[in-house]
Amino acid sequence: MGYVVRRVVAVIPIWWVVASIVFVLVRLVPGDPVLLIAGTDASAEQVREIRTSLGLDLPVQEQYVRWFGRLLHGDMGRSLFSREPVARDLVDRVPVSLQLALSATVVSVLIAIPAGVVAAARRSALSEAAFAAVTMTGVCVPSFVMGLLLMLVLSVWAGLFPIRGYEPLSQGVVNWARYMALPAVAYGLIQAAGVARMTRATLLEVLGEDFVRTARAKGLAGWVVLYKHALRNALIPVVTLIGLNVGVLFTGAVVIETLFGLPGLGAFLVTGILKRDYPIVQGAILFISTFLVLVNLGVDLLYRAIDPRLRRA
Amino acid sequence: MALLIRSVAWLSLAVLLALPALSVAQDAPRKGGEIRIATYGDPGTLDPHITTDVPALRIRNQICETLITWDAQTKEAPMLADSWENSADGTVWTFKLRRGVKFHGGQTMRAADVKYSFERILKVSPRKTDYHMIKEIRTPDDLTVQFVLSTRSNAFFPALAMYWTQVVEAASTEKQVKETGGVSTPNCTGPFKVSEYRRGQWLKLVRHDGYVPRPEKPSGMAGARVAYADSLTFSFIPDANVRLLSLQQGEVHYIERVLPEQVEQLKKMPGVEVVAIPGTQWTAIYFNFTKGWGQKKEFRQAVALTLNYDELNRAVFYGTGKPNNSMIPESQAVWRTKEHARMHPYDVEKAKTLLKQIGYNGEPIDMPIPKETVSDLFGQSMQAQLAKAGINLKITYMEQAAQLDLVYSRRRNQPPPWDIAFLGGSAFRPDPDQHYYTRAHTSAHVGMYSNPAYDKLVEDARKETSFEKRKALYAQAQAMIMDEAPLIVIGNLPYIEAYSKKLRGVEVRDPHFDYFWNVWLAR
Secondary structure (H helix, E strand, O other): OHHHHHHHHHHHHHHHHHHHHHHHHHHHOOOOHHHHHHOOOOOHHHHHHHHHHOOOOOOHHHHHHHHHHHHHOOOOOEOOOOOOEHHHHHHHHHHHHHHHHHHHHHHHHHHHHHHHHHHHHOOOHHHHHHHHHHHHHHHHOOHHHHHHHHHHHHHHHOOOOOOOOOOOHHHOHHHHHHHHHHHHHHHHHHHHHHHHHHHHHHHHHHHOOHHHHHHHHOOOOHHHHHHHHHHHHHHHHHHHHHHHHHHHHHHOOHHHHHHHOOOOHHHHHHHHHHOOOHHHHHHHHHHHHHHHHHHHHHHHHHHHHHOHHHHHO | OHHHHHHHHHHHHHHHHHHHHHHHHHHOOOOOOEEEEEEOOOOOOOOOOOOOOHHHHHHHHHHOOOOEEEOOOOOEEEOOEEEEEEOOOOOEEEEEEOOOOEOOOOOEOOHHHHHHHHHHHHHHOOOHHHHOOEEEEEEEEOOEEEEEEOOOOOOHHHHOOOHHHOOOOHHHHHHHHHHHOOOOOOOOOOOEEEEEEEOOOEEEEEEOOOOOOOOOOOEOOEOOOOOOOOEEEEEEOOOHHHHHHHHHOOOOOEEOOOOHHHHHHHHOOOOEEEEEEEEEEEEEEEEOOOOOHHHOHHHHHHHHHHOOHHHHHHHHHOOOOEEOOOOOOOOOHHHOOHHHHOOOOOOHHHHHHHHHHHOOOOOEEEEEEEOOHHHHHHHHHHHHHHHOOOOEEEEEEEOHHHHHHHHOHHHHOOOOOOOEEEEOOOOOOOOOHHHHHHHHOOOOOOOOOOOHHHHHHHHHHHHOOOHHHHHHHHHHHHHHHHHHOOEEEEEEEEEEEEEEOOEEOOOOOOHHHOOOOOOEEOO
16 A cells, blocks of 8 residues: 555656646747747737737746646646637546547457467467468558548448447447447557567467476366466566557557547647647646556556565565 | 320420429428538637637638628628728728627627627737727617727728628627636527537537528628528548548538549549639748848749749649639639739740859759648659759758748748748738738748838838729739749649538638538438
């Protein structure tokens, strides 16, 4: 318990450092939001007016103090363009990205771990070649190609799923799943390839170790050795990879979100960056970094559950 | 027998005569249904006074209205105002409002609402400085609004047709602003009103039942607006391929921003109409007058002579744009003269001679461009064309916002660091002043071009009140731009949109003027 508290408290300085770095970096990047708001034919007077009204004419340190002060009160500011509160958009969009990340992870784990285990347990030249071919394809195909392909085959030709869009869970699980299925599969398949390769590799390594031979020599059934002894030991690096994937899936879904019209965080952040919408970029990155820190914490706790030796360390 | 033949003949004739009538009956406007439109961008906010960007105004034009608007020739026409007059000294504009106009909330429009809207624009609009000449807004009675200007201005009247001056109901708007800090549901007067807005996903508009169309025939944005559809749903689909698939599957009826390379594919789809029109936005290159070869007129002319505008249009837009060296597009016919139709001739030999005269010897000419498809195609095509005259164009790729920042370095009081600046698209502006003054006057040219004779021309045009005299002055300004070439306008960007043949009454227009009233779903 003390460990968890220590880890959570450690989040606070990380969070502050990230917030400050983001604040500075987004202003160091060339590009001026005022120019984008005013349009290219705006007069110098117009540009000045807009800069003042957005508070962007103040010295950077003063902008920082103001922003941080408001942040401590839970106010993330408003978009420079739409003047809508950033916090409201985050509250709307984070659950969508989270649902996509988790569904894709479930898809990838359901496919990857059995596939990896089978590939490691039943080795033949043919199955090895097939496994390598399929997973390499998964690793190499960009997500937008996979997405467009699924959309074309399953939506446009077969008419099984809606092409794009999103329905919240509150509208019913079935309805939600109809919209979430294609993006989750498109995204999950690609992640599955890496996880399957990792499962197979580590499992093969573990299967070669002495304790496995001992277990077999004791006369344990093949599946008990495989699942209870070998797989459990092989899972540590796989869980790390899945944990990292959740973070990447959560924040990097720009292409899939844009393609399938999911109102998530990725597309929101990218538009914010392209438009130099400082409050949006700051708010979203702050949120993402907090989330990543928490996922890392979760993975560490999961290690301790899987491997009892770590609990004593 | 004869009787039989005669009756068959009569019957055939009757059927033949009835056929066109039947098809007319099928095509006759009908009410009902939901028109689904795939648009590329989420407006972000529906507040009519905060944003000026195209995705927002495409949707807002269906919901809100301005005092005056543009007809098909881009001439000002009545909308919320029935008539207007300007005082002899030009400083007082009096508008008579249309009687009985209802807001979406049921309130009747009064002069006070107009006054409130303009006062809010003067406070919060990014374009508020366009209206700084307004000294006072008077409301002598409920149907009369008077704008008292600090000085006579040609810019004032046309600026009242711009989308960011849409009129909102005063009391309910003020309440929303007080409670939420902005306007999330605009209470306007347009033929459609907001029903539901799912941010990042879609927006649904429904017919405003209290709307009474103007009595005039429809022409452009002007005249009668009839909401035939029960509802309009705008889905925000940023990816052009997904928009195309959505149309193909029948999920939407209308898609915006078709890519030039998708046109052929769409033409082959049964039941789909694809229309390309040259829009009002133009692409141009600017020269740097603070350093390098751009300072020499011969060099600029050589570039103008070596560029093949027709070929650029084919290479970048598959021929769907419009080669044009004038700042006024063809669609803005009221301001065009012979001078605006003139193009730079294509003459590589003459260009070579000019370059020889000034001793240019293949030194690199730096042009930063944004890393995106259209700019890239332009950049590479121009590079290949200019090489024919021995001009060594060097392209530097940058992210879009950073490139814009570099092009407009004079806004940061820094001299332009580039040799040639590429600007991918200018916005639609109704008055030539907004092009000739804001693009090439000493105070504004991005490459610091300064020519007192040109300045005097556009300053005089700004003050002149006679339309014909202004038109003549802008023709002279255009001639000077062609000769001096401080910038070279390359052509107008196309607008390509596609829609299901079930939609009737559609006219594809520049997105600044597009609308879905007077459009219906056939049976």
